[in-house]
Amino acid sequence: MANDDVVFELDALRIAFGDMRVVEDLSLTIRRGETAALVGESGSGKSVSALGALDLLPPGARVEGGRWLCGQSLEGLSPRRWNTLRGGQVGFVFQEPTTSLNPLHTVGKQLGETLRLHQGLRGRAARQRARELLVEVQLPRPDEMLEAHPHQLSGGQRQRVVIAMAIANAPQLLIADEPTTALDVTVQQEILALLARLRDANGMAMLFITHDLNLVRRHADSVHVMQHGRLVESGSVTRVFDAPRAAYTQHLLAANPEGHAAPLPATRTMLLEARRLGVSFARSKSWFGRRPAPFVAVQPLDITLARGETLGLVGESGSGKTTLALALLRLTAADGEILFDGERLDALRGNALRRRRRRFQVVFQDPYGSLSPRMPVMDIVSEGLRFHHPALSDEEIEQRVATTLEEVGLPANCAARYPHEFSGGQRQRIAVARAVILEPDLLVLDEPTSALDRSVQKQLIALLRGLQARRGLSYLFISHDLAVVRAMAHRIVVLKDGEIVEQGDCDTLLNQPREAYTKRLLEASGLHFGT
Structure with missing residues (x-):
């Protein structure tokens, strides 16, 4: 060359x-x-x-x-030359920072290891350089960060640590493989802006x-x-x-998400109502035996969801979206009242609560991690059915599984196969089938499209809309992707630090946001909703 x-x-x-x-x-x-x-x-x-x-x-x-x-x-x-080149002249930033970092070692120890291997730095010199790298990637309180373990950091902070490791040895080439997929829109922009600054400052190619x-x-x-x-x-x-x-x-x-949710009828029946719902977690005692004030994950709030309605929950990581959803489903302890189809869900215990769980189901973000690799599709989809309807025969269960798989766009003959034999989009369809086979009234969809390509996202959105129209489902749709939320939701609730900062009709809120925080989310998304 x-x-x-x-x-x-x-x-x-x-x-x-x-x-x-x-x-x-x-x-x-x-x-x-x-x-x-x-x-x-x-x-x-x-x-x-x-x-x-x-x-x-x-x-x-x-x-x-x-x-x-x-x-x-x-x-x-030679293998030795490759090891010198990788991590030295070439840095890597991968999609999932949790799997890129050793959970047993502190940030300082992991940064120190790459500095020792490629530059021979040890002791105080390595710690000083590690501190400088944390400052360079704009992490706050670098001395505290050096002593922290990965689980004590947010997703964005972990990704910045991975970037610090990638640039530690002044690489000529930085390979960033899906570095922002698991992050919310504002953190995505911060990470990509950081990578661009480091590229320009260090003369790298990316x-x-x-x-x-x-x-x-x-x-x-x-x-x-x-x-x-x-x-x-x-x-x-x-x-x-x-x-x-x-x-x-x-x-x-x-392949961008398009269209809007089907209009709701003028008269609506409430399915889910929460009154003064709040979630807090106790903190560990200090060395002096004092217990600090609880961490408030969700401030007391009111929320409603009608039959057949999709309510979008948006906000940055740590805003309380998933915690709020888990509290509504009685999967985490909370204060306040929860009414499900007019019944006090917060008052139910034991078997009474377990019987109600058939009526609300969850589809999670990761189609790779939410399905057991040791179970065939038949067992995955029918597991809840066997628990809630023990009187069904094997033939009846197989027929219901086949019908449900076809409804979510999968052939009935795939029931004998295992999750690793399917694409990400197909796995998410299996997860949807597992949820809807119980004929629930409510589906909580927690970032169901974030791990999928845009074209697959578009297919999943069409699937979810069709299921909602046929079955009258209500959706609690959690996402940081505002394009997907626009295509799915009737109403939107914007959360920040466990509080509702803004809520309203989907199009009105996206086209005419009132709060600065909502405007910042829209700006970070890079999408132009306004008229």
Whole structure:
């Protein structure tokens, strides 16, 4: 490579596992100070291309084609040279900071380890450099942070620690693989702005792997679109977004959530009402035996949900969205009154409460973690049915499972397969089937689309709307994605620090927000709702 500005180059990269070719002839170039986005749906080959280029795939993988870093060929490097290069000249920021950090070690120890391995720093020198890195990634109270364990930090703080580890050795190339998927919109913007500042300050090149085209439009210089392991389009972000040439690129750009929730009838029946509902958690005693005041997760509030209505709960991480939902379902202790279909849910105990649980179900964020890998789909979907309806025969259960799977868009003959045999979108459909087979009145949907590609999100939204129309379901829809909330919700409640700061009709609130906090969420989303 003759151009000194070129940091990373791939020429006809090919990756195969046995006879299965997963990446075919991928070529791209990233220059110093440039952010190049690699986009495509799950399974398109984005992450495996980056891992293969840097020799991070399992031993059975076969990697061919040209690979260069700062003019040096990456072919035939020894394991020792690879270990020096990775973490030294190349830094990594992955999607889930929780799995990137060792839960048993403090932040300071984990930063110190990478400084020792690549720079030989130890003791006071390593601690001082680790502190400087935490300041560089704008973490507050760096001395306290050095002594903290990962579980004591928020998601955004953990991701900043991962970034500090990635830049600790002044890399030439930073690979950020879905670095903001699990974060709310304001933290997403903070993390991406931080990465851009570090890129410019350190003269790095950055490979940004994502399925979120809205983030690409705002934060990348060039974009490379992959489909089924092949590069279908490349160019500047402006050119590709304004005049996409490939049909697949046009499909991705058109895959944003659209439409609105079906109108509600003029007369509505209340399904769920909460009065002065509040949640607080006791804190541990100090060394001197004093117990500090409880942590208030949800301030006493009133909330209602009608039959057939979708109520969107939005707010930053830590605002109390999930805690409020768990309290409404009696899954965490709370003060106040909860009425479900006119009955005092907060007064029920034991078997009486367990019998009511059939009428409200939950679909969680992670379709990979919420399904048991050891159970076939038949057992996953029928588990609740067998508990709440023990008189049903095996034939009746199998028929109900088959009918429900078909209703959520899955073939009935998939019941014998296991979760690992399905895509993320299919797994989320299985989770929905597990919930709706009990014919509940209320579904709590806790970030059900955040781990999915935009096109799969669009399919899931259509599925949920159809189920709501056919079954008269009420949804409590928790999300940090305001585009998805707009497509699903009738009303929106905005939470901040456990308090309701604003609520109202979906379109009115998004187009004419009153509170500064709501306006900040809208601005961070990068979407323009106003007229």
